[in-house]
Amino acid sequence: MLLWIFLVGFAAANEEFSSQQNSTRHAQYRGSQVLRVRNATESIRNLLKSLEGEKAIEIWKQSNVFGKFTDILVPSFTLSFVRQQFENLNATFRVMIADVESAMHEQIAIAPRKQSKNKNKNKKSRSYNLTFQRYHRISDIYGYLDYLVSTFPSICSIETIGTTIQGRQIKVIKISGSNAKFSFYIEGGIHAREWVSPASVAYIVRELVEYRSKNSFAENADYYVSPVANPDGYEFTHTNTRLWRKNRRDSDKSCPGVDLNRNYGYQWGGLGASRQSCDETFAGGNSFSEPESQAVRDFLTKIGPSVQAYVAFHSYGQYILYPFGYDKVLAPDSADLQKLGAKIAKNIRKSSKKKYKVGNSAILLYEASGGADDWAKGGVGIKYTYTIELRDAGRFGFLLPASQIEATGKEAFIAIKTITQEIAGIKRKKKSRF
Incomplete structure (x- = not known):
């Protein structure tokens, strides 16, 4: 009472x-x-x-x-x-x-820039604004992708896979491998407030393209990378409400937005998803009701069975999670997912000392139906499907300082490298470092 x-x-x-x-x-x-x-x-x-x-x-x-x-x-x-x-x-x-x-x-305080060992490289003029010392708007992230395509046209190309509720483009950069054996889809920013996710995905792109010579493993895959899967929501966190989570669907003026990570069409509308528009986990009027989730669905369906890996980066908590999330149900190959997840966690810990927990998302955390990862696994059949919750463990939560962007991006990159090497059958040299 x-x-x-x-x-x-x-x-x-x-x-x-x-x-x-x-x-x-x-x-x-x-x-x-x-x-x-x-x-x-x-x-x-x-x-x-x-x-x-x-x-x-x-x-x-x-x-x-x-x-x-x-x-x-x-x-x-x-x-x-x-x-x-x-x-x-x-x-x-x-x-x-x-x-x-x-x-x-x-x-939002700008982190100090580390001095490069190659001083001449720092003097080189740039045609983009993206750095890893602060969090950037989507225009800077897309501007960086455009720069890569113009500078590295032999391996980079951009495709607009859809348009948001408010008319923003959803862009995917393709990074081609000279000896590609499979395709790898990487996504960030589906939840708008998780700023370190798009920043870390942009870091991955940089490593795969600008530092190609020291990352030769990348020649074994074609990478399709979407740094910002929820452009409207992401921009809204910069201009209005910092902790906004959903997209900007405005069918309910008093409670706008749909949780895009509850809108996918595998076991949609079940546990951990809401039918109430005011709730943070509102799943939408029906599965794939949103142009953002439709765009990913159509694109992944188009590129087809070559996709053997799918990773969605979120924050926070430091978890490496695998399907299914709609209930406490393990995929038939969950042992493989657990084994590779443990390898990712081990490699991250060797590099940064940070501990990432590994497990099924519903068992380790909570049930969440209609997730993009469940659809990638159960709907498309992508074997190595993970959701990775990046830094931190809770001290800052969604408000991770910009000073931790590069370190977090490196941990995300280690995950991508480890998965690629596993699928391509590359043996890691004992003395090699991530």
């Missing part, structure tokens, strides 16, 4: 907060905190569901496993009440981010 009384009074404040999201980028989060709560009892889990359903909190990172943690964003105007509810249930929780607005300002 107490919760219900509070939430009735909270509705007006929530409406005001929602309206602020369309007018300011960071000030709306002033005083908001990110808490990490242990899912120790059914009562705590039910409380989290109630608070999320009434928009008193927003789930950042979830685990349905008892004893594991859930990260939540708590707006400043609900913070006191939410903390009291946890204390009433003797819930274990701690503050991960004490002030979200301050963390946002820290994230």
Whole structure:
């Protein structure tokens, strides 16, 4: 009853907060905190569901496993009440981010550029703006792809695979291998707020193209890379609401957007997906209702059976996940996926000391139906299908500082290299380094 009384009074404040999201980028989060709560009892889990359903909190990172943690964003105007509810249930929780607005300002601070050993190379004029010292708008990311195509035309080409709700292009760069044995599809940025994902995918592209001579393994594959799978949402996080997740479908003016990673047509509309447009995991009116998911569906169907690997990069948590996610159901070749996933994690740890957990997404974290990875595996039949949750483990969450872009991109690249070598049958030399 107490919760219900509070939430009735909270509705007006929530409406005001929602309206602020369309007018300011960071000030709306002033005083908001990110808490990490242990899912120790059914009562705590039910409380989290109630608070999320009434928009008193927003789930950042979830685990349905008892004893594991859930990260939540708590707006400043609900913070006191939410903390009291946890204390009433003797819930274990701690503050991960004490002030979200301050963390946002820290994230957009430009990291110092590392000095190159080749000083002459730094003096070379560039026709693009992309760096790995800060987070960039989509125009800079696409500008970099255009530069690569004009500079390396023998291996690079661009295809526009679709157009978004708001008319933005969805671009894929193809990086051709001279001895290509298979195709590899790489995707970033399906969830708009996960800025390190497009940045890391752009880093992968750089390594595959500009540093080709030291990455000869790449000659064994044709790479199709989509750095920003949700262009409208990504731009919206830069101009309006930093923590926006969905696309910008506006059929419901009060609650726009569809979660594109719940919109794919394999086991669509089941566990972990919502039919309510105001929810973060809203799956859309039907499967493939969105032009962004349609574009990927049509493109992957077109390039066909040559695709043997699919990796979608997300953040955060440091996980290497494989299908299926719609329920706790393992793919027939899950042992192969686990084995290769463990190899990726091992190679990352050797390089950066960072630990990535490996496992089935529904078992390790939670069920989520209608995911792009489930469709790639179950709908298209791509053997090596992974979703990789990049840095960090929760200290910054979605607000990872720009100073960690390059290190995170390197970890993402190690994953791509390891998968390519596995499929191509390349033995890694003992003294080689990632």
